[in-house]
Amino acid sequence: SVPGTKVELTVSCRNLLDMDTFSKSDPVVVLFVQVSGSSEWKEFGRTEVIDNTLNPDFVRKFVLDYYFEEKQNLRFDVPPGSHSALFGAQDFLGQAFVALGEVIGSQRGRLERPLTGVPGKRCGTILLLAEELSNCRDIVTMQLCANKLDKKDFFGKSDPFLVFYRSNEDGTFTICHKTEVVKNTLNPVWQPFTIPVRALCNGDYDRTVKIDVYDWDRDGSHDFIGEFATSYRELSRAQSQFTVYEVLNPRKKCKKKKYVNSGTVTLLSFSVESEFTFVDYIRGGTQLNFTVAIDFTASNGLPSQPTSLHYASPYQLSAYALALKAVGEIIQDYDSDKLFPAYGFGAKVPPDGKISHQFPLNNNAENPSCAGIEGVLESYLQSLRTVQLYGPTNFAPVINQVAGTAAQVTDGSQYHVLLIITDGVISDMLQTKEAIVTASSLPMSIIIVGVGPAEFEAMEELDGDEVRLSSRGRYAERDIVQFVPFRDYVDDSGNQVLSMARLAKDVLAEIPEQLLSYMKTRDIKPRRADPE
Incomplete structure (x- = not known):
């Protein structure tokens, strides 16, 4: 569903508990949003820390998509700021629960709520002001x-x-x-x-x-x-x-x-x-080109065994197929020809059993594109029957392959998204870093979905959210890698639809920003969409 509008929340607190011995508290407010259809809370963002006050007016706002037809539950926690993400229960200054609709629906968009959660103490109040953002950009x-x-x-x-x-x-x-x-x-x-x-x-x-x-x-x-x-x-x-x-x-x-x-x-x-938005570029004709690369290394286990990550039972798709479907079904809406090049890596390929790190799943080297996500799934299952899982796990060849294509058209009309699905034991880390640093100046993004129980430290390093990726002294021009572990999304209730929707949302969350950062650094403006 398309958000009705964007709403900006401004947060203040009054008469907070005083926890510091020598000065007043250093408060910060952390906003959690309840995941729709579940009892899970997810951190949405936090204000700045304001030192030494019990009545903070925070500058940093929260901008939320407001859906009229959904109950959007919000939770505001007030830990003591102390400039650290970790805080103990003993220092907690209180919390408040509120639905976004309540703030918007309250008089003049202002809501004051008591903070609770510290037994036997008055924790003060939180003031929320909601203002609908005009679409002035x-x-x-x-x-x-x-x-x-x-x-x-x-x-x-x-x-x-x-x-x-x-x-x-x-x-x-x-x-x-x-x-x-x-x-x-x-x-x-x-x-x-x-x-x-x-x-x-x-x-x-x-x-x-x-x-x-x-x-x-x-x-x-x-x-x-x-x-x-x-x-x-x-x-x-x-x-x-x-x-x-x-x-x-x-x-x-x-x-x-x-x-x-x-x-x-x-x-x-x-x-x-x-300021242009992702939608401006899509409406102006920028095409997203989606390429898939699937890990066929032996560490995944024999596809015929139920313990294998590639095992598809008659009742359920494998983790690989689920991840591919979840991400692909959203991206394919932005790809006009619906033709997706799809590769495997880390297997011995017939007829001569050579190890390949970018073999076309449809067995057609001239044209590795499959028709739609269904076509990719079909070719993937076909390849499982014909190739021999082997190793090592090399990412660089397929990254360089997509980078080569991306380098051919850099005027903003084409943007490439490479989805790599892997069990995460990477063999060519140095070459992969080099490939990503080179690719970071091209119109492309890389999504890595890690399946299986492995520790994914190497993947976290490639996802430059914390530390900008570098290779041999060169730094990535922009962060183009988004990594998510598949196991975080397999929900216990067996509700696949919901967990796959969450996976897709998180995996694709950074793509609009990554596309915008490319366009901005190249000073590429969206083309005017033809009037209907």
Whole structure:
């Protein structure tokens, strides 16, 4: 189902429990989303940690797809921040359960819930604000500097930073950006930063944008220097001239007759560019080309034995076939010709029993494409009957094969996705790393599904989510590998449909971002879709 709309959640807490001995708590909020149709919770994301406060207003938002027809259960946990992902039960500050529809349906999209979960203690409350995002996709880059700000620190000058707020329809303000702190100066120049237009004004160009100037203090009690207001429209005029704003402190203005201002802020530069989405490229005609590579090494076990990972009983497909079907059935919707090259690797192939690391499953070297996912499955089962499982497990040949094809068309009209299904014992790690680093500058992504009980450390290393992959001193230009272990998706109830839907969703989750990162680094814009 297509999401009705995207909703941005802003999170604040009030009167949190104080857990730190010498200072206040350092809170962070972790959002978990309940997996539909199950009791499982999955971490969706977390806010930044805010030091030393019991009343945090978090800058980092959660943007959720909102489905009107689904009950989307959310759980907000408040561990103590302490900048670590691990936290003990003893430090827990509370949690709240809420359905997304409740937040959207509450008055003005605001919901306040008590935090619970610490026996015998009042944990304070969590405030949620839901705002539907307009489909404005522009992104602004701007840079500001200030002059002659008020001196706030006893011993030195100030340590100024800016906080941006967008105004809401009900006249309240929501924090949307904080600049970095520039130390010990009354004339700071802040780094340029980018922010989506919808975050700044939700697409309403005349909505007030309020900017506060603060002096940073280590203990979290930042001193207010002053404020000024503007709007997106006013900021955007700065493309042709410098705009100077007076920073005013209302309390000083009331007290001092001769008060002029607390300094000035100058907008040095302001530029806008459009952000394209995955859908823009698909609608503009970018084709996804899907290639499959299946592991035929002896470590999988004899296909005729029930213990083999390739064993297909009359009642159930093998793990290989299930993974192929789950991913393929979604990807094939984006591939116009529905023809999928499919290879096996690590087997002795007839007639002469040579070991091959990229033999066509349909036995046609001239044209290894199979018709649809069903065609791939058919050829896969046929190959199991004719080849001899052997070894070693080499990924590089098939990666280089797809990379060769991807290198032929780099204008953004073609994007390649290689699905490798393997039991994970890889023999040519160095060559594979080299192949992936080379492929990372091409229009392609690699999905690896690990089947069976092996430890998949090598695969985790190839999936550069944590550490960018490198080979012989060269780093991958972008992360193009997504690895998932099949066993995480085999659910005990035997509900294959649901577990395969989850597998497909996780496996394909990074493809849109990976495609966008390729297009962006090459400055390729989507072609205009022909009007219907």
